[in-house]
Amino acid sequence: MNREAQWEVVIGLETHAQLKTQSKIFSGASTAFGAEPNRQACAVDIALPGVLPVFNREAAVCAIKFGLSVGATIAPRSIFARKNYFYPDLPKGYQISQFELPVVSGGGLQIRVGETEKFVNLTRAHLEEDAGKSLHEDFQGKTGIDLNRAGTPLLEIVSEPEMRSSAEAVAYAKALHALVQWIGICDGNMQEGSFRCDANVSVRRPGAELGTRREIKNLNSFRFMQQAIDFEVQWQINEIEEGRKIQQATVLFDPDSGETRAMRSKEDAHDYRYFPDPDLLPLEITPAWIDQVKADLPELPQAMQQRFQSDYGLSAYDAAALTAQRGLADFFQRAVALTGAAQAKLVANWLQGEISARLNREERDIADAPVTPEQLAGVIARIVDHTISNNIAKKVFEALWAGEGSSADAIIEAQGLKQITDTSAIEALVDEVLAANQKSVEEFRAGKEKAFNALVGQAMKATKGKANPQQVTDLLKKKLGG
Amino acid sequence: MSLNSQDVSRIARLARVELSAAENAATCDQLNAILGFIAQLQAVDTDGIEPMAHAVDVVQRLRPDVVSETDRRDAFQAVAPDVEAGLYLVPRVIE
Numbered sequence: 394m395n396r397e398a399q400w401e402v403v404i405g406l407e408t409h410a411q412l413k414t415q416s417k418i419f420s421g422a423s424t425a426f427g428a429e430p431n432r433q434a435c436a437v438d439i440a441l442p443g444v445l446p447v448f449n450r451e452a453a454v455c456a457i458k459f460g461l462s463v464g465a466t467i468a469p470r471s472i473f474a475r476k477n478y479f480y481p482d483l484p485k486g487y488q489i490s491q492f493e494l495p496v497v498s499g500g501g502l503q504i505r506v507g508e509t510e511k512f513v514n515l516t517r518a519h520l521e522e523d524a525g526k527s528l529h530e531d532f533q534g535k536t537g538i539d540l541n542r543a544g545t546p547l548l549e550i551v552s553e554p555e556m557r558s559s560a561e562a563v564a565y566a567k568a569l570h571a572l573v574q575w576i577g578i579c580d581g582n583m584q585e586g587s588f589r590c591d592a593n594v595s596v597r598r599p600g601a602e603l604g605t606r607r608e609i610k611n612l613n614s615f616r617f618m619q620q621a622i623d624f625e626v627q628w629q630i631n632e633i634e635e636g637r638k639i640q641q642a643t644v645l646f647d648p649d650s651g652e653t654r655a656m657r658s659k660e661d662a663h664d665y666r667y668f669p670d671p672d673l674l675p676l677e678i679t680p681a682w683i684d685q686v687k688a689d690l691p692e693l694p695q696a697m698q699q700r701f702q703s704d705y706g707l708s709a710y711d712a713a714a715l716t717a718q719r720g721l722a723d724f725f726q727r728a729v730a731l732t733g734a735a736q737a738k739l740v741a742n743w744l745q746g747e748i749s750a751r752l753n754r755e756e757r758d759i760a761d762a763p764v765t766p767e768q769l770a771g772v773i774a775r776i777v778d779h780t781i782s783n784n785i786a787k788k789v790f791e792a793l794w795a796g797e798g799s800s801a802d803a804i805i806e807a808q809g810l811k812q813i814t815d816t817s818a819i820e821a822l823v824d825e826v827l828a829a830n831q832k833s834v835e836e837f838r839a840g841k842e843k844a845f846n847a848l849v850g851q852a853m854k855a856t857k858g859k860a861n862p863q864q865v866t867d868l869l870k871k872k873l874g875g
Numbered sequence: 876m877s878l879n880s881q882d883v884s885r886i887a888r889l890a891r892v893e894l895s896a897a898e899n900a901a902t903c904d905q906l907n908a909i910l911g912f913i914a915q916l917q918a919v920d921t922d923g924i925e926p927m928a929h930a931v932d933v934v935q936r937l938r939p940d941v942v943s944e945t946d947r948r949d950a951f952q953a954v955a956p957d958v959e960a961g962l963y964l965v966p967r968v969i970e
Binding site: 447666 | 959
């Protein structure tokens with residue numbers, strides 16, 4: 394029995410999604426990224442005496458949108474609590490969060506690992522404010538504090554400990570990442586810290602009680618998440634197999650060494666002494682408000698997947714891939730609107746083939762793709778009407794991607810890529826090829842099928858790929874058979 | 876439920892409050908008196924009554940999502956003990 398089969402991995406994720414509001418959750422200061430230090434930290438954010446928080450309606454709208462999109466319960470009344478701890482980038486000495494009665498509870502997400510689908514339940518999602526930033530570079534032997542981020546609205550989304558591998562955890566995080574962008578509540582920028590995950594990891598013998606967990610903090614890329622969890626799992630298994638006990642701890646992942654290591658922990662660190670914030674009244678969310686938000690919600694990925702399968706005859710796999718990202722789905726729909734539903738499969742193939750490959754290679758987002766849906770539809774239209782072959786279409790596409798022309802038609806015209814349809818012209822070329830390749834012709838006549846393919850290749854080469862391969866094949870067959 | 880001097884020391888440490896032994900004893904008495912009041916309140920029959928999160932039965936006022944604050948960094952930093960490059964400086968934090 395291999396080692397992995399003797400252990401079951403248990404992972405739960407806590408994700409902080411920064412909400413896409415203009416102003417902060419409890420003040421009217423801007424949330425724009427990249428300002429000079431402390432230029433966007435107002436009296437409320439820096440906790441001057443006598444200030445009071447005033448709640449941003451839009452933050453609640455974001456939470457409602459999220460709750461609706463995961464089929465969760467939205468609390469008709471939720472309350473804010475103070476989470477007390479001392480750190481210089483938390484000027485009030487407490488973070489305003491939610492403890493009892495969070496705004497969203499329950500719901501879940503469908504994830505896919507390879508061909509396997511799985512539903513991951515959510516525990517809750519609650520609103521809270523972000524803290525500021527500590528800069529530990531040396532300022533006369535001191536630490537510098539930038540409070541621009543203090544008070545930025547966050548939705549903390551907590552999953553049930555239902556993931557059983559790093560691959561499932563990453564699939565869940567990716568699905569969540571796509572969803573929050575899809576419904577427009579978070580920009581998903583992981584480099585800027587708009588979407589960050591903490592992973593609670595433990596291992597146990599199958600069927601045993603839950604093991605002691607360690608929390609890996611601040612995972613800001615999917616690759617690091619996978620590496621960190623894999624390392625942590627092996628580390629925990631080793632510890633237990635060597636007779637040691639796992640101590641509950643918070644750990645950090647070091648991308649350079651690929652290892653996780655425990656942070657220095659104080660015994661009282663986790664006693665946050667939550668209590669309802671007396672500065673804030675209960676947040677009331679009426680059914681009418683929920684209905685209003687629901688009306689503004691875009692079609693959700695799950696529903697879109699169903700529609701792509703029924704309207705366009707796409708496979709479940711294609712439909713899932715195209716709805717993995719809103720930008721991809723939008724691109725697909727805009728292109729299909731131009732090519733017609735009959736070419737939907739072709740559009741899907743191009744998006745998942747040429748376009749995705751290039752985007753991956755160049756580490757670009759679909760939103761920054763140099764080829765527009767209109768341009769792709771133009772390429773496909775010329776394939777469908779036989780102006781160009783698939784191979785030439787790839788060349789045209791490459792030229793579009795490189796910005797060598799504004800449309801497929803312009804590039805076909807400028808580079809003379811139009812397929813030769815004149816039968817007599819192709820026939821002349823085929824005759825030349827046959828004359829120049831007597832050896833292959835004899836081999837074919839002697840029964841070597843491979844020789845025929847060589848002749849097709851030669852003929853296509855002679856036409857510089859501009860002849861319809863089917864037409865060339867037919868002609869060759871006719872001539873050789875006759 | 877009642878607190879002893881160890882509990883008080885721990886709470887004081889969490890709140891970053893320094894208490895002398897005499898202050899600890901006095902605080903312990905005061906906190907236990909408060910817990911006594913709470914015990915009285917808890918004796919009241921509240922079956923079927925929905926708990927409230929706030930003493931006033933009103934709901935949160937909502938602010939439109941508009942940037943209304945201007946940059947007042949210079950004024951705020953004029954009264955800060957130590958600043959550099961727009962940052963508030965604090966004693967070195969060791970992770």
